[in-house]
Amino acid sequence: MWKKLRLWARQRRYLIRRDPKLHLIYRIAVGVVGTLVLAAGIVAIPYPGPGWLIVFLGLGILASEFEWAHRLLKFARSKYDAWMDWIKRQNKGVQGAVWMGTAAIVLVTLWLIGALNLVAGWFNIDAQWLASPILG
Template sequence: MNAESDERTGGAGPVAPVSAPGDGRQAERELGSRAPAFVRGSRVLHLSWQVGIFVAGLAVVGAGIVMLPLPGPGWLVIFGGMAIWATEFVWAQLVLRWTRRKVTEAAQRALDPKVRRRNVALTAVGLVIIAVLVGIYVWKFGITMPWEIEQ
């Protein structure tokens, strides 16, 4: 009997995605609220729970937006706020799944040997161009420290 069949009925049943330890994959969680059962049981309590989660996520996302131009881990904080929202809202869970999928794809592309060789070559060419431009500038104008410039 194969692993996908149900021994009691003999038919093949739906198989939940299972990840082996250490293979880097995670089983997809169900969409929806992760609030405790007693909170979901009361409509008023669940609505107030959702408002609290939304406000907390909004504060974290707002702090991340402020950190984008200022020093700090802006994008990391924004994704943290999205993770807070994802504990309660399906739209945030879908956004995080999409983002996780795109980041994984980008990481796999970046580790591709052909892409790495191309990136190293482009970086080397860019550094040579910058070195030539700095050399031309120094040859033409010399090195003068900013505090020694005559006005």
């Protein structure tokens, strides 16, 4: 199966790169899709879930056509791995502080977009301090 997939990918690259217009359209499409996935990943980083995975996926999409994205992907992965190794070596207090900081970022973001006030409304809680200062 992998052999067939690699053969198909080689043929696709040859067919697309043979036609300059098609190649330009393909590169633009890869750029747009990769940038959208990357942006979604960056937004998702502080939230529980696969934020960094989405970032690396977006960079991987971009790296399929752009050398700068390939270099950035290698750099970002090395820094991510170094950060995770550093966190693992720290004591529970530092690890807890990092988690609390992440939780604070999530809560502030949810407050700014009005999600906390929305959820409070579901439970008939009228707390004006939960209202977003951005949304008024």
